[in-house]
Amino acid sequence: MVKLEVRKVSKSFEGKKVLQDISLELRRGELVSLLGVSGGGKTTLFNVISGLLKPDEGAVFLDGEDITGRPGRISYMLQKDLMLPYRTIEDNVALPLLLKGVKKKEARLQVSSMFPQFGLDGTEKQYPAQLSGGMRQRAALLRTYMFSRELALLDEPFSALDTLTKSAMHKWYPGVMEKIQLSTLFITHDIDEAILLSDRIYLLSGVPGRINGEIIIKEPKPRREDFNLTPEFLEYKREILSLL
Amino acid sequence: MPKRNIPSLAAIALLLLTWQFVCMSGLIPSYMLPSPVDVLRAFVDELPLLWENSLITLQEAFIGLALGVGVGFLAAVLMDSFEILYKAFYPLLIITQTIPSVAIAPLLVLWFGYEMTPKIVLIVISTFFPVTVGLLDGFRSADRDAIGLLRSMGADRLRIFRYIKFPTALPQLFSGLRIAAAYSVVGAVISEWLGGFGGLGVYMTRVKKAFAFDKMFAVIFLISAISLALMALVELAEKKCMPYRYLDKK
Structure with missing residues (x-):
């Protein structure tokens, strides 16, 4: 489809x-x-x-x-994670829901259930500056996902x-x-x-x-x-x- | 007491000691330059009067500051929303700041009388500028990509303001506020010099005419203490509003 x-x-x-x-x-x-x-x-x-x-x-x-x-x-996600430095991770991630008119409390509840799946548990109340680049990208991805789930x-x-x-x-x-x-x-x-x-x-x-x-x-x-070390991989690359 | 404050406190103490020593040595007659101890004594003796006048000055400063911040905020939002307003009024804004407030204060007294109005007007004029300029710079420093992202999520202008522009401008707003807080006290005192029924400025002109230099110094110190206290208050609010700027580095 x-x-x-x-x-x-x-x-x-x-x-x-x-x-x-x-x-x-x-x-x-x-x-x-x-x-x-x-x-x-x-x-x-x-x-x-x-x-x-x-x-x-x-x-x-x-x-x-x-x-x-x-x-x-x-929604899209860029190389720059665009985490807003003045919002906690959970409030960054909840932003698309807030923009859709979901109440703050409800939005936080909805996002928090997704944190473990994205390997972000425990970071809810932290600010972006406290996270590594990889973690910030995960959070940015979760935010993208909260906006459009498919x-x-x-x-x-x-x-x-x-x-x-x-x-x-x-x-x-x-x-x-x-x-x-x-x-x-x-x-x-x-x-x-x-x-x-x-x-x-x-x-x-x-x-x-x-x-x-x-x-x-x-x-x-x-x-x-080791897919990236196989001859098939190289063949694709050559093509x-x-x-x- | 944080360790980093020790050098500056030591310098102040040294200055006061030197001053006291110069006065005690008799190099300068005491009616010309009172010693720090004299000033302190005058401060204690005059405390009820100083307190009474401080309240008047503080009231003017607070009302003027609140209005100035309100006007400054409104001006910044309008100039940020409409490019034409920015182009039209920004240069004008700069020009208004080249006019010394001492020069317009007498005019304000002529127009508005000896009551509180001319004082508040002067404070509004001198405090809205740092707020407006700070906010405008802040609004303009908002990340274009972040704005684009929010737009792609369907945010309208109001929400882009709320979620991006305003929080981005907070640091600049607070820098502006700190300056505005200091200006508000100075502005109140200056306008009281030029006519009024009470306040630290009025008190100052009175003791000056009496050549009571010890009281003069006492009130000068009081005014700078009030300014410092106001700035500290702004700083406190800043830390409350922007906890993310004061994170422990891990």
């Missing part, structure tokens, strides 16, 4: 075309990556999908409903983390995603990360940015511990490099 569909989206800035005829879809429970070089229009596409930007042409559908240019339906839009979420933390997040994320039945659209410029996590990968390249190929990663989930 298709969760999110982007249909023939084009977008220009000041006469310069950034995106050309972008079409992609995300099925329920899938993790799909959008892989491309930095500055290739990925973030523009994200802003179009989240409704913050209106495309010049094309449309965005969520569960079959046209949500083009309408913010408030899909779809996460992640823009290079792990690229600011150190290698070890990043690798821990790579192991952790697919598990939690399955547990809470989340579909994920993932933007990244990291080829290894895309192969490691994705069911499918769309390749975005060129000026203006176009979809230049779609790679299906057939390796079953959960992935083997992607030749297309980019």
Whole structure:
């Protein structure tokens, strides 16, 4: 079943075309990556999908409903965790509920039940400055999830983390995603990360940015511990490099 | 007593001792410069009168400060919401601050009389500026990505203000408030100099005319003590409102 569909989206800035005829879809429970070089229009596409930007042409559908240019339906998460430093972790995470009009007490109750699943128990009353980068990203992800329970839009979420933390997040994320039945659209410029996590990968390249190929990663989930050391993994990598 | 305060307290003590020594040595006649002990004695003798006048000055300062902060807040919100207002009034705001308050105080007395009104007006004029400028800077330093995130979650302008802009501006608001608190006392005293029926400024002009330098010094110290106390009060509120800035580093 298709969760999110982007249909023939084009977008220009000041006469310069950034995106050309972008079409992609995300099925329920899938993790799909959008892989491309930095500055290739990925973030523009994200802003179009989240409704913050209106495309010049094309449309965005969520569960079959046209949500083009309408913010408030899909939330996203960036490389910057954007935890508000003046709110405790629980109040940061509860923010989307407060914005939907849920009472503060009720919102706190709802979020606190999710803390253990995200490995955040005990951090409720702490402030973001007291948490490590990896923990802050988890909290940011939980906040994204509190806003839209079925779809996460992640823009290079792990690229600011150190290698070890990043690798821990790579192991952790697919598990939690399955547990809470989340579909994920993932933007990244990291080829290894895309192969490691994705069911499918769309390749975005060129000026203006176009979809230049779609790679299906057939390796079953959960992935083997040493998947990134196998010949199959390298084969995928070679194929992607030749297309980019 | 925190250890870091020791050097500054020692310096103050040294200064007072030197002053006392100079007075006792007879280098300067005592009617020109009273010794710290004389000042302290004058302070104790005049305590009832000083207390009575302090209440008047404090009342003016509080009312003026509250109104000034209110006006400053309103001005900042309006100028932040409407770019045209910002462009139109920001330079004007700066210009108003180049006019010394001593220069407009007599005018205010002519316009509003000897009662409390001209004093409060002067305090409002001198306190709203640090608040407005602090808040404006704070609003403008709000993280654009955080605003974008909240917008993507469906937040309207009011909520973006409540959840992002206002809390982001709190540190600057408090810096502004600390300055405004000090200005409010000084503003009250200055306007009392130029006419009034009571208050520390009026008391000051009275003892000056009597050449009672010991009382003069006593009231000067009292005024700076009041300013310091107000600033400490602001600091206390700051710590209460922004616990996240005073976290123990682990």
